[in-house]
Amino acid sequence: QSVLTQPPSVSAAPGQRVTISCSGSSSNIGNNYVSWYQQLPGTAPKLLIYDNNKRPSGIPDRFSGSKSGTSATLGITGLQTGDEADYYCGTWDSSLSAGVFGGGTKVTVL
């Protein structure tokens, strides 16, 4: 059971928008920065969003992040077949004194 809760899967047609939620508590998301990662099959994770809503260079603006209270959200617009992957949120949990990830969300492009 992950400390951060994500939906197991989301899906949408090409060109549409999806959002992935990441729910936590005051000991993690509520008081720390959130980052998001994309993991394509058979590869290492890749940073998509950091500090709740910032994109590293090279990440298209189709990807966005937000945080409100103890929840964070990743948005993907203009969905492409290449976006099919697992997505993870992550942060630090001050009560556990440990890094934590969500269980991951599989994005399927219909």
Add this chain to the structure above:
Amino acid sequence: QVQLVESGGGVVQPGRSLRLSCAASGFSFGRYGMHWVRQAPGKGLEWVAVIWYDGSRNYLADSVKGRFTISRDNSKNTLYLQMNSQRAEDTAMYYCARDSQPRDPRSGPTFDYWGQGTLVTVSS
């Protein structure tokens, strides 16, 4: 360019030890915090450990506390994970990852570069 290359994985019997290494290049290794993250087959990401840029501080996940040790040698640009008393549930791909932020990782780590991973299988 930034490169992280893990090594040392393999098949190990329950209760035995293994040491993983992560060789870093393309950046000033001694200026960054470093993490180990693992992923069991077909499962999600699990954070394992972090070590401060200068090795002065580290934290471990409860699941490995008392069995695993994280360390680094900044003169060799190398990160280590010493894994003792291995269990079947330690079977996973182990990734090293750089923390990009010049701040305390406890405010929210940011893993900006990852290695390709090294597979550890604990089995008799």
